Amino acid sequence: MTPLLIGFALVAFVAIATPGPTVLLALRNGSRHGVHGALAGMLGAVCSDIVLVGATAAGLGTLLSASEFWLSVFKWLGVGYLAWLGLQLLRSRGTLATIAAADRPAAPDAREQFVRSLLVAITNPKGYLFCSALLPQFVVPHEPLLAQYATLALLFAGIDFGVMLLYAAAGSRALRMLQHRGALWLDRTCGSLLLALAGLLALYRRQG
Secondary structure, rough: OHHHHHHHHHHHHHHHHOOOOHHHHHHHHHHHHHHHHHHHHHHHHHHHHHHHHHHHHHOHHHOOOOOOOOHHHHHHHHHHHHHHHHHHHHHHOOOHHHHHHHOOOOOOHHHHHHHHHHHHHOOHHHHHHHHHHHHHHHOOOOHOOOOOOOHHHHHHHHHHHHHHHHHHHHHHHHHOOOOOOHHHHHHHHHHHHHHHHHHHHHHOOOOO
16 A cells, blocks of 8 residues: 555544544444444445545535535435434433343335435535545656545445444443343433534634
8 A cells, every 4th residue: 555545644634533424324333233233324324435436536515615505415314404403312212121121123225225314315415525535646747646545435335345344343341231221321312412513513714
């Protein structure tokens, strides 16, 4: 791996490991269904990484940087979706009741998890702005751009998957130590954090 890619990997790891919507969902899914049951959501987030990098390479990040209208559209879509997810968790009423009596709740809906994680990421304009600001710093202009962006996308997605795997494993381990009330507390905590992220996104103002 070249020094340029090592630098990108380090920056990407720090950015991804900082708790955000997709890793919170991985933590919550891991706590409810174990690591295996959280895989579909993680794959949805990985696909969103490919979409974000591809959109950046195609110029969408630049468009959002230049257009207040489209930035606002993406921002409020993201705010609304994060707020909805947060409220769903806060309104949880015994959805983890089977934890006290069984190792796992009912089998998760893999398609729902996949779509949920995908939508959380692709409706967040900060992801596009982050990628459009970050990726060009690790691209050599006189070398083939497609191959470079493809490499960065795969590296970014791999790091994201690894981080989410750790969060899901932490959630799964916590499940074995939590009683029913503690498991519900974890749901409420994740819900509150998602609502907080929605609020931060709503208050976000581009500098300059």
